[in-house]
Amino acid sequence: MGLADLHIHTIYSDGSATVEEVLRKAVSLGLDTIAITDHNEIEGAVKARELALSWNLGVEVIVGEEITTADGHVVGLFLKDRIRPLLSAEATVDEIHRQGGLAVAVHPFSLWLKLFRCGGVGKLADRLQFDAIETINGSPTEGLGNILAGRFNRGKKLAGVGGSDAHTAEAVGQGVTIFPGRGPAMVFEAIRNKAVIAKTGRSALRAMVDFVYQHLMGRMALYGPKGGGLDQPVIN
Ligand SMILES: [Zn+2]
Numbered sequence: 710m711g712l713a714d715l716h717i718h719t720i721y722s723d724g725s726a727t728v729e730e731v732l733r734k735a736v737s738l739g740l741d742t743i744a745i746t747d748h749n750e751i752e753g754a755v756k757a758r759e760l761a762l763s764w765n766l767g768v769e770v771i772v773g774e775e776i777t778t779a780d781g782h783v784v785g786l787f788l789k790d791r792i793r794p795l796l797s798a799e800a801t802v803d804e805i806h807r808q809g810g811l812a813v814a815v816h817p818f819s820l821w822l823k824l825f826r827c828g829g830v831g832k833l834a835d836r837l838q839f840d841a842i843e844t845i846n847g848s849p850t851e852g853l854g855n856i857l858a859g860r861f862n863r864g865k866k867l868a869g870v871g872g873s874d875a876h877t878a879e880a881v882g883q884g885v886t887i888f889p890g891r892g893p894a895m896v897f898e899a900i901r902n903k904a905v906i907a908k909t910g911r912s913a914l915r916a917m918v919d920f921v922y923q924h925l926m927g928r929m930a931l932y933g934p935k936g937g938g939l940d941q942p943v944i945n
């Protein structure tokens with residue numbers, strides 16, 4: 710079985726971890742696949758994929774992006790090009806598919822993130838052509854949101870995936886997706902076939918302590934211009 714964390718931020722958006730730190734942490738956890746999903750940006754993901762290949766680390770990288778849509782956050786996986794923010798969720802999902810990627814409704818029912826105008830798409834998760842719903846988001850605030858997402862997807866209409874939503878290296882692996890095989894191509898197949906299982910990580914407390922520390926040290930620009938908030942996404 711493969712182990713993937715499909716939702717990770719780096720310093721290319723509002724995370725505190727460099728691409729190198731994320732890769733090292735992923736290797737130490739035995740993850741074979743990670744998706745780098747910075748807010749409205751794919752540069753870090755592209756760099757991570759190149760580094761992972763040239764270092765031959767045993768972990769492979771999916772180029773992803775967490776796009777701030779007019780209807781909430783949407784993650785695109787297996788992207789070729791950056792998708793600009795503030796399109797409708799529907800247009801964003803269409804663009805992800807046009808690039809041959811997969812669309813994930815991340816933290817669809819997060820109450821906390823919604824306060825910061827960083828919420829998910831809610832019930833659009835099954836009205837639009839999403840390929841997956843994030844039923845496990847590893848953020849310390851997402852306990853209730855995860856329960857609501859799991860309930861919403863009870864009939865398994867969509868593939869239920871897990872990701873850490875890590876904004877620090879320590880938090881990588883706090884949410885994972887288990888799938889048959891190893892590597893990005895098998896993740897793609899498994900999501901298409903709904904053959905995935907979402908799981909939470911173990912050291913949630915340590916991850917939370919690190920999160921607060923990194924935030925207090927000013928290493929994260931959470932909810933700021935690079936944080937994917939609806940009111941101030943980065944538009945280049
Ligand atoms: Zn988000």
Ligand SMILES: [Zn+2]
Nearest residue numbers: 716718775874
């Ligand atoms: Zn995120």
